Amino acid sequence: MQFKGTISSKLPQVGTTIFSVMSKLANEHQAINLSQGFPDFPIDPELISLVNQQMKAGFNQYAPMQGDMGLREQIVAKAQTLYGQVYDPDTDITITAGGTQAIFTAITALLREGDEVVVFTPAYDCYIPAIELTGANPVYVELHAPNYAIDWSEVQKLVNHHTRMIIINTPHNPSGTIWSEEDMLALEKLTRGTDIVIISDEVYQHIIYDGQPHQSVSRYPELAERSFLVGSFGKTFHATGWKIGYAMAPKELMKEFNKVHQFVTFAVNNPIQKGLAEYLKTPDHYLEVTALFQRKRDLFIEAITGSRFTFSPAQGTYFQLLDFSNITDEKDIDFAKRLTREKKIASIPISGFYQNENQDSMLRFCFAKQDDTLLKAAEIIRGI
Numbered sequence: 001m002q003f004k005g006t007i008s009s010k011l012p013q014v015g016t017t018i019f020s021v022m023s024k025l026a027n028e029h030q031a032i033n034l035s036q037g038f039p040d041f042p043i044d045p046e047l048i049s050l051v052n053q054q055m056k057a058g059f060n061q062y063a064p065m066q067g068d069m070g071l072r073e074q075i076v077a078k079a080q081t082l083y084g085q086v087y088d089p090d091t092d093i094t095i096t097a098g099g100t101q102a103i104f105t106a107i108t109a110l111l112r113e114g115d116e117v118v119v120f121t122p123a124y125d126c127y128i129p130a131i132e133l134t135g136a137n138p139v140y141v142e143l144h145a146p147n148y149a150i151d152w153s154e155v156q157k158l159v160n161h162h163t164r165m166i167i168i169n170t171p172h173n174p175s176g177t178i179w180s181e182e183d184m185l186a187l188e189k190l191t192r193g194t195d196i197v198i199i200s201d202e203v204y205q206h207i208i209y210d211g212q213p214h215q216s217v218s219r220y221p222e223l224a225e226r227s228f229l230v231g232s233f234g235k236t237f238h239a240t241g242w243k244i245g246y247a248m249a250p251k252e253l254m255k256e257f258n259k260v261h262q263f264v265t266f267a268v269n270n271p272i273q274k275g276l277a278e279y280l281k282t283p284d285h286y287l288e289v290t291a292l293f294q295r296k297r298d299l300f301i302e303a304i305t306g307s308r309f310t311f312s313p314a315q316g317t318y319f320q321l322l323d324f325s326n327i328t329d330e331k332d333i334d335f336a337k338r339l340t341r342e343k344k345i346a347s348i349p350i351s352g353f354y355q356n357e358n359q360d361s362m363l364r365f366c367f368a369k370q371d372d373t374l375l376k377a378a379e380i381i382r383g384i
């Protein structure tokens with residue numbers, strides 16, 4: 001079919017996401033797919049059975065707009081136990097169709113044309129298009145290998161009276177780094193006395209290594225009072241295809257959020273919410289995720305030892321960056337595509353997460369995979 005009129009694209013720079021592009025290429029070439037971030041192992045049968053029971057019990061009509069109350073109560077209780085912050089399940093939380101919808105909704109509910117938003121790059125790909133759709137302007141803080149550290153005096157220089165929002169993400173996709181307490185305190189100081197709203201993308205909150213604490217905004221009352229905390233069950237329970245997450249914030253922010261949410265999705269999949277509410281009653285279900293991925297990270301980095309790639313072990317997320325500057329001068333996208341075609345292993349080039357021409361020679365590999373898959377992948381990596 002063909003549209004004969006003229007279209008002035010609202011997102012002229014945007015094509016198909018790098019995750020879809022690389023997954024498609026991996027399938028075409030029957031490559032091991034460590035590109036798009038999703039587990040290749042099954043979810044807990046108990047969770048499937050809990051959701052199934054809810055469907056059979058007849059919970060197949062609309063959930064309340066803000067989400068199932070039982071699930072909201074469980075999430076709020078978890079935040080209080082783990083991070084010490086009290087959220088009201090009535091007013092301070094909404095269940096969303098994944099973390100991406102929560103982020104899109106918060107951005108579109110709050111931003112206006114001409115507003116500025118501080119974004120740290122490399123950045124997950126959904127932030128910037130959402131900002132641009134509102135007519136606001138992203139302002140970039142570029143972070144680089146090896147440790148993606150933040151120079152807070154640089155951030156300070158970018159903040160002015162147009163700054164409406166700051167988007168943060170720890171544990172961080174794609175670098176696998178985490179924020180420290182010092183980073184959180186610097187952010188607290190920077191935003192003190194302003195109307196700046198923070199979106200804190202914490203979808204990898206339970207995927208963090210070596211006993212490090214997760215620096216949630218909800219550990220810092222002053223930050224929590226200006227933040228949307230975004231979480232995701234797809235990440236925590238290996239069910240990325242379920243597309244279910246949440247946003248938590250003070251009620252004044254959630255009120256504006258819900259004005260948009262109700263016209264984007266209205267409400268999210270009811271039986272899955274009810275099943276998750278039951279499943280969350282056992283804290284081990286989310287606490288055990290940390291040890292599972294610690295083991296996978298350790299197995300993967302051990303298995304690639306001796307390769308020509310260099311790396312710092314991921315501190316969080318299920319992504320490992322590998323530096324290929326000892327191997328080739330190719331652009332990361334060309335190298336990633338060539339490895340998929342010729343060596344049958346797919347990864348994500350880090351340039352997909354930067355706005356400017358990226359100079360770093362980094363590929364991102366997802367290790368949320370069965371041990372067998374990881375060992376096969378590592379053998380290929382050692383031979384590159």
Ligand code: GLN
Binds near residue numbers: 019035036037038173
């Ligand atoms: N979050 C996943 C990743 O970083 C991808 C999700 C998607 O394909 N949009 O790989």
